[in-house]
Amino acid sequence: MSLLDYLVLFGTMIGIAAYGTWQTRGVHSLSGYFKGDQTTRWAAIGISVMATQASAITFMSTPGQGYESGLGFVQNYFGMPLALIIVAAVFLPLYRRLDVYTAYEFLGRRFDAKTRLLGAALFLLQRGLAAGITIYAPAIVLSTVFGWRLDVTILLSGLLVIVYTVTGGSRAVTLTHKYQLGLIFAGMVTAFIVLLVRLPAGLTLTDAFTVAGGFKKLEAVDFSLDVDQRYTFWSGLLGGLFLSLSYFGTDQSQVQRYLHGASLRESRLGLMFNAVCKIPMQFFILLLGALVFVFYQFERPPVFFNEVAWKSQAERASGDRLRALAADFTAVHTQKQQLIRAWLDAQHAGNPQAAATARAAAVAAQAHSEAIRDETKGLLHAADPRTSTNDADYVFITFVLGHLPHGMIGLLVAVIFAAALSSKASELNALGATTTVDFYRHVLKRDASDAHYVAASKWFTAFWGLVALAFALFAHLVENLIQAINILGSVFYGVVLGLFLVAFFLRRVGGTAVFWSALTAQTLVFGLFFTLNISYLWYNLIGCAACVLLSLILQAASGARGNTAEPVTATP
């Protein structure tokens, strides 16, 4: 990176954070600190919800997904519009009518205090641990690629987000989200345009799509019922609906975003904005990855995209085989490039038979390339077991570094940091809100002034920020960390969703029944997790179903009606 890149990177990051801090200084009420005084318009809510969901991983890994597997990953988002409709129609009106700060406060109103604390504790446990990853994941990739110190990268990005989130609370988060997402869109569109310009002369966009399609990178929708297929229309619709309902309906980091709305209308429209825009947005990012794949058919890509890891092994005396594989990879790539050109020439000349022959040969050459890459990954992993064989996260950043002009490189690195900061800020704000409202104000200090609670909120937000930083700094000690966090999320998410589904849809079930059901369901999930060998995604479904069914059974067995099943009378 040049001086210009560093100026763009630090200018945008510090500029946005400073602006957010300055504009939202002097928030004195708890409502202002956590709900922005509920004055936000729908566009800002929509952007904030989108920015919260879009982490740095989205912009590093998703183009890599498009490069490796094509557009099929977009199906994972098919359940999201339906989930957002349910949240807007059912969840949101009740949250607003009860004027809650947190989703778990709603559980307290619907059931009782212990159920509220259970929901809040599950959220803090899961999100508190995951918070470190939001900083660690981009930092490890960027520090590897640029040779920066990992701890300095983590500390700089972490401290920046802590400062403006603590100072301005939720208003600062929403305000900075607008500029961060604007920066992200500007960066991605810039990368797309540069990519199109850098395609070989004479290669039209239709040709690029033809090449991508020929290598099966544009197969976006798969209606098969094969459960072994990773992404299908049905798994995306059902699994995506389930996960999105948990995430948008019960996760405080999202609930807090749309509770900001100036009215129910503004909050609903913000959610509907996401329901309409998310699929095309993910399609665009994946298509970017598919086009990077086309670009690298005419420009030799690295044999392994984590080039630092490759070089460290290949430059050793024992790296002969790695260097030989790289030479083979170059030869196959040259041959493949000629075959693709022959395929396109035949297509332009209206000779479908010759085009099909050349295409089949190019696909075979691609399979050969992949075999070389697989052997390379195996050797790297054997030489150093800490080297991940998945280099998809490095695809897009490698393209950016190698082929974007200076200034734009800084812009694209700023995009990754902006995404990291935007999701991190929402997490810290939600952790601070839940700790203050559901534990501190509810359990420890019930009658303090608003100013006292705002001060406490700032301390709690800073505390969670420091916990996340500490976790990120020591994250390298845990193997397969991201997977561990995903597993942790799946182990808890199902039961939390179960609690909320009972709250919304099973009016006869009361607090005691749902509380013990949730605890039993969580114990069941733990038990299954340690005894069964199934995909961790299933624990979402198992936890939720167990919580709902047990609640019904316990309520029926107790013979009593739920504490809000009928018009309630004042408690004596």
Added chain:
Amino acid sequence: MFHFIQRLFRGTGLRTRELLPHGSGDPFHSPAQPGADESTGLPGLPTWRRVYLFVFGCFVLWVVLLVVFSRVFA
């Protein structure tokens, strides 16, 4: 703190109405009235039911477009 722990396991929990502003109804038992909460303010989509149908229509449209795109360049 002691009272709080007592209340935690009393089983009846907090009552709804006492937590609401005076004069408001029971929020958990208000009849579902899509569109009754607030106007959408959107031209051509006067009720929330229509907004949700529009969003669902957009979802179907995206899927159809993705299928067509995949087929054209398969």
